[in-house]
Amino acid sequence: MLDATPKKITERRALRVNPCKTCEPVGAMYAALGVHRCMPHSHGSQGCCSYHRTFLARHFKEPAIATTSSFTEGACVFGGGSNLKKAVKNVFDIYDPDVIAVHTTCLSETIGDDINTYIQQMEIPEGKIVVHANTPSYAGSHIVGFGNMMSGFIQYLAEKKAVSNGKIGIFPGFVNPGDMREMKRLAGLMHGDYIMFPDTSGVMDAPNKGHYEMYPKGGTTIEEIRALGSVEKIFALGELTTKAPAIKLKEKCDVDFAALPLPMGVEATDQYIMELSHFLHTEVPESIEEERGQLVDIMLDAHANFYQKTAAIYGDPDTVLGLTAFALELGMVPKYVLTGTKNREFTKKAEALLAKFGANDCKAVDNGDLFELHQWIKNDPVDILVGTTHGKYIAKAEDIPLVRAGFPILDRYVHSYMPIVGYRGAMRLLELIGNALMDRQDRDAADEDLELVM
Amino acid sequence: MNEREKLLDQYSGRVFKNRKDHIVQLEADGVPQEIAANSRSVPGLMINRGCCYAGCKGVVLGPLKDVVVLTHGPIGCGYYSWGTRRNKARSDSEGKSFIQYCFSTDLQEPDIVFGGEKKLKQAIQEIMEIFAPKCIMICSTCPVGLIGDDIHAVANWAKATYGIACVAYSCEGYKGVSQSAGHHIANNGLMKNIIGTSGAKRDKKFAVNMLGEYNIGGDGWEVERLLKLIGYEVVSIFTGDGSYEQIKNAHTANLNLVQCHRSINYIAEMMKKKYGIDWIKVNFIGIGETMRSLREMAVYFDDEGLRQRTEEVIAAELADIEETREAYRAKLHGHTAGIFVGGSRSHHYQNLLADFGIKTVIAGYEFAHRDDYEGREVLSGIKPDADSKNIEELTIEPDDQYYHLTLNKERFDALQQKIDIEKYEGMFRDMGNGTVTVDDFNHYETEKLIELFEPDIFYSGIKDKYMIQKSGTPSRQLHSYDYSGPYAGFRGAVNFARDTYMSIFTPAWKYLTPPWNTRPTLEGIIGGGENA
Helix, strand or coil: CCCCCCCCCCCCCCCEECECCCCHHHHHHHHHHCECCEEEEEECCHHHHHHHHHHHHHHHCCCCCCEECCCCHHHHHHCCHHHHHHHHHHHHHHHCCCEEEEEECHHHHHCCCCHHHHHHHCCCCCCCEEEEECCCCCCCCHHHHHHHHHHHHHHHHCCCCCCCCCCEEEECCCCCHHHHHHHHHHHHHCCCCEEECCCCCCCCCCCCCCCCCCCCCCCECHHHHHHHHHCCEEEEECHHHHHHHHHHHHHHHCCEEEEECCCCHHHHHHHHHHHHHHHHCCCCCHHHHHHHHHHHHHHHHHHHHCCCCEEEEEECHHHHHHHHHHHHHCCCEEEEEEECCCCHHHHHHHHHHHHHCCCCCCEEECCCEHHHHHHHHHHCCCCEEEECHHHHHHHHHHCCCEEECCCCCCCCCCCCCCCCCHHHHHHHHHHHHHHHHHHHHHHHCCHHHCCCCC | CCHHHHHHCCCCHHHHHHHHHHEEEECCCCCCCCCCCCCCCCCCCCECCCCHHHHHHHHHHCCCCCEEEEEECCHHHHHHCCCCCCECCCCCCCCCCHHHCCEECCCCHHHHHHCCHHHHHHHHHHHHHHCCCCEEEEEECHHHHHHCCCHHHHHHHHHHHHCCEEEEECCCCCCCCCHHHHHHHHHHHHHHHCCCCCCCCCCCCCEEEEEEECCECCHHHHHHHHHHHHCCEEEEEEECCCCHHHHCCHHHCCEEEECCHHHHHHHHHHHHHHHCCEEEECCCCCHHHHHHHHHHHHHHHCCHHHHHHHHHHHHHHHHHHHHHHHHHHHHHCCCEEEEECCCCHHHHHHHHHHHCCCEEEEEEECCCCHHHHHCHHHHHHCCCCHHHHCCCCCCCCCCCCCCCCCCCHHHHHHHHHHCCECCCCCHHHHCCCCEEEEECCEHHHHHHHHHHHCCCEEEECHHHHHHHHHCCCCEEECCCHHHCCCCCHHHHHHHHHHHHHHHHHCHHHHHCCCHHHCCCCCCCCCCCCCCC
8 A cells, every 4th residue: 555655755846646635616615505505606617516526425425516617628718708607597597596606716717717797797587696706726725715715705795784783603614514513502502693604514414304405404594694794703713714704704894703723622612612702791501511521521531542642633724723732632742733735824823732732843734745744654653643534545554543534534424414623522533533542452452461441 | 298308398498409409218119319419518507527637537547557647737636536436456566556646736826827837847757756657647637728838748858858658648627528538538648659569469369458447346357357267368458457567568469348438449449440459349247248248259259169168157157146146136126227327337237237127217328429329330420519529539550560450351241240349239229118318417307307207226426326315216326336346247247236235225215204204293182081
C-alpha cells in the first residue's frame, strides 16, 4: 500500500499528491442543499455537477440533487448565458423549487460569465428566486465555496428591517446534519430563538418513509434567510468557514457577529454556551451542566488511555482545529495537524492551541496534502490517525488505527447523523478514539498481557 | 396514453421536442426503431452524465497501474477521480501501484491568468524525482483548454528530457456531450503513442487482448481465470489491472475481445486497420453470454483442442455453481428490473438478469450512441454532428512491420455469418413487449418510470440510488457494484444473484411503515359504558 511513497521528503512546488481538500463548487452545493426547497445549480460542464453529486451522495448516503448548465464547446465560445437561462426555465418547469442557487465552476469563471447580469435578464416565475455565488475551483477550497454560497444567499436575500426580530442567527460551518442538530439542541436548551443557516438537517439525513420527497422538510427557509438581516446577532461557528459570510451580513445589514470555533471538546463548547448565555441573558440549565459534567467525568475515568498518545489530525480547517483542541484536552499529543485548504489563520490558531497545552515538537500546516503527512509519519510515526476516509491508505500502509471524523467519510455509515460537536459530540469522539486505541492495545497484546478489565 | 406518452406528458415545448426522440417504447419484439442518442443534454435536466475528462481519465486511463496519470487543472477533477471506479489492480513486483494516488497540478488563480505550462513542467520534474515512472499521462481539465496551455508540447519535452513515455490528452470536460468523447480521446492517445511500441513480435497462437474490461470488482480477473484455464494467453487488458508495460505489446495478440464496446471500439477498429487483428464482441456478464463468448472464441481459432477445453471448462464451471444458481433462480424468477447505466452494461446485464428469470422492463443508457441501442449496422447511417466532429478521428494505415491478418478473407466472411465478429447487437434486440428505453435518462424520468412500472429492483448509480431507495424500491449501483463483485463469468453471475436477492429481501424493507400508522394504539371505551 502506497509503496511508491519514499521516506525521504523532497520539496514540491507544483505537484499535489493525495490532496486534503477539494474544489469550491462542491462546498457551494452542500450549502445550497441546506436551504429549504432549493435546487443547487452548477454552471459549468456536466462533469462538475456529476462529481459533486456523487461525492455528496457517497458521504451522506442520501440523494444530493443538483442541476447543470451542461456546457459544450459552443457555450465556452459564446458564453454560458443561453445555457443558464434555458436551465433555469427547465428547472422551475420540471422540478419546481422555490429557489435556484447557481454556483460557478472554473470553466464559467475562466470565460468570465457574469451570472448576476444573466439573472437580471432571465424570466423568473412569480414568487421564485435565483441567487448565485462565484466559486472558481482554482481558488480556495470546498470550505471557501461553502462560505461563498452563504454570502451569495445573504447578498441576494438578507433584509434589514427597521425592527429587530429578536432572534439570533447560527452559522454552523461545514459540518454534518447531526452536528447542526446538536448545535440547535444546545441553543434551544439556552432558550435561544434562532435561525440556523444553512441547515442540512432534515435534508441530508431525511428518513425513509417509502416515498421520495425531492424537497424534504429540512433546510433554512427563504423567509428565514431574509430575516437574517434583522437578527440580534450572528454566532458564526467554525470561524474560518463562516466569518466571511458573517462579515458580508454585517456589511449589508449591520448585524453583529461573534466568530467562534466549532464547539468541539470542552473549552470550545464552553465558549459557545457562555456566548449564548451572555447574549441571551439566560442561565445555563442544569441539563447542559449535567452533560458537561458527564463528559469531564469520562475524560477523568479514561485519561490514562489517552496520555501522550500521538495523533495525526487532518481534514478541514475548523474541524481539524476542533479535533486538535479536544485531543489536547484529553492529554494526547497532536503531532501532525494538517489541512489542505490554504489558510494561514489556521496554522496560527493551531500553533496557538499547541503552545497553550505545551505540546512541543508538533507540526501544523495549511495547504498541505496527505502525501506529505504520510512522509512525516514514515519518518516519525503516530499512534492514531483522526480524519477523513482518504487517510485509510496511510492507515493501512503504516498499520495505524484510523478514527473517521470530518468530511468526507465515504466508507462508513451513520457518521453524518451523529454529532462530534457539543459535550455529547465530544463524548462520542472520546469513545471513537478511545475504542480505536484500546482495540489496538488488545490486538497487539501478548496472551499474558491481555486485560479483561480496562 | 402509453407509458412513453405519460413520461413525456410533463414536458413543455422545447424539452418535449428534445426528449421525445430519446424515449422509445417497443411494442413487439424485433421491430426496429430509431432512438436519438449521443446528443447534447438539455440544460437544467438532472441527468447522470459526466464529462469528457471523466471518460478519458476516469474510465480509460485511470486503471493503468504503472502510469502516473497527472490531472492538469484545479484540484477538484483529480480529487473526485481518486480511488478510480473500483478498478482493482495488483501492485507490480516492487509493490508499486500508482492508482492508490491522486496527482494534480492543483492550478491556482495566477496559473489561470499567466498560463499553467510552467507549473505542469515543474510537476513532471517532481514526479520524476519522487516516483520515476516509465510513463506519465497528462489529462487536461476545462480551464486548461481555455487558457491554451500546450500540454502536448510539454509531453514531448518530458519524453525528450527523461526518455519516458509521456502522453497528453486534451480531454477538457466541455468537449463532446458526455463521457463518451473522453473514451474516444483516450483511445486515440493510447493508439498513437503506446500500443505497438514495445518492438515485440506476434509469435503466439491463442493470444488475446481484452478490450473494455476495467476490472471493476475483479471482473477482469475472473474472466482472465477462465481464459487461462482454456489455454488462452492474455497479452493485455484495456485497462483494468492494466499497465503501460502490457499495452505496449497489444499488437502481438491474435484476437481482440471487446467487452465494453462503447468505450473501446475505436481501438478495436484501429488495431484491425493497423495490425490486421480481428475483434469479436464478447460479453462475460451472464451465464449464457459467457458460454456464447467462450464458444465463439473457440470457433474463431478453429482448434479442436481449444474447443474441447472450452467445453470442459464450461461444464466444470456450470457444475460448480449449479446448486446456488438454482436456489437463486427459484427465488428471483418472475421479478422485474430497471437498468440504467453507461453505454454497454444496460444491455449486458439484461442477459444476466434473464439467467435468473428477471425481466427487464425499463432500460437505458447514460452516454450510449445509436448503435448501442440499435446494433452496429446502423453506424454507417449516423451523421456526425458538430459535437462529435470536434473529436479527432485518426487516419490509420496498415503498419509496415506488424500488419498481419490471422484469417484469410474467405474464412473471415464465413465466420461473420456464424459469430459476432466485428459487430454487436443493440439493446433493442432483447427488449420488446411494451418495455421502455430511455436515452440520457434524468431524475424526473427515473421517478416517473418507477411509478409507472414499479420494478422490483432498479440498477443504476449512486446519484439516483438513494432517491430510488427512498421511494421504496431496492436499488443497486451497477457502476461500482455497490462495492461487491466480481459479477463476470459463472461465479460472478451467482454473486450478482446473491446481491440482487439480498437487496430485494433485506428485512429492513418490512419496517418502512411504523405500526402505529396501520394499527390503533389507544384503546378505551367511548361514552359511559353499560352502567351509565
